[in-house]
Amino acid sequence: MTRTPYLPLGVAPVLAALLFAAPLAADGPRLAPVKDPVVAKECSACHMLYPAGLLPARSWSAMTADLANHFGDNAELDAATAERIADYLAANAADKARGSGEVLRGLAPTVVPARITELPWWTRKHEKRDRVTPATLARKGAKFKGDCKACHEDAERGLFDDDD
């Protein structure tokens, strides 16, 4: 039996993936992007595609149960599509998926945030550092402070670098 100095074949791609997935100066969360094509299509028709790991399952459930009143817009869907989206988001929510723990830090289990910008983690990351002032939002072309992609250009891929 010869011992090879090389890494086992299966390890190399994993290492490479880690290397390329990890931006050097970032300590923002790295979340799974939405993988279901129906969820991706429907949930990005009007706004950026938010990774499911940005809210707990209870938030997604409340949201998908009232799509006719979706942040001031009617986002109604047929029952089958709505159920598919509800199931996907709940199954991949911040309290279900790996890597989302940070997002829920400081959030009381009884609170059901309607928006990502209501999370204590989000506030700590943005408002205390003055990153979402009206002037900054205007400069970045963000319509509202939940428009992550205006600053975090890889937000839909689940990457939220701190220095974006």
Next chain:
Amino acid sequence: MTRNLLGSAATLLVLPTLAVAAAIGPAQIAVLDRYVAAAKTQPGYAGPSTERGRAFFFASHAGGKPDTPACTSCHTVNLTGPGQTRAGKPIDPMAPSVVPTRYTDAATVEKWFKRNCSDVLGRECTAAEKADALVFLLGL
């Protein structure tokens, strides 16, 4: 037989308008015909009107949400160019001469009528209103 008559009657009614729009295909005619057939259940219905559709599309409606009083609130008045959602995302141009896939899928068309009529008018649109809006948009 009855169904065929309704379908072909609807197509004949709009044909003069659509003759100029080379991009219109059978899928779009079928989507339109569904609304025309539904509108025909109202007595005295004489078919869709491009002019009524244009007026409806550009009108400022009461009853909807303050941010979106008209179709043009998001789609803009230039229907060969892109619109923008309230969240800032671009909307494909409405003109099928620019986006040939427009109005080819009945479920998609109905999904957006349902949502947008609710936001703009505060109620569902009637089949006649949808037929008018569609026949106007199909001619673009």
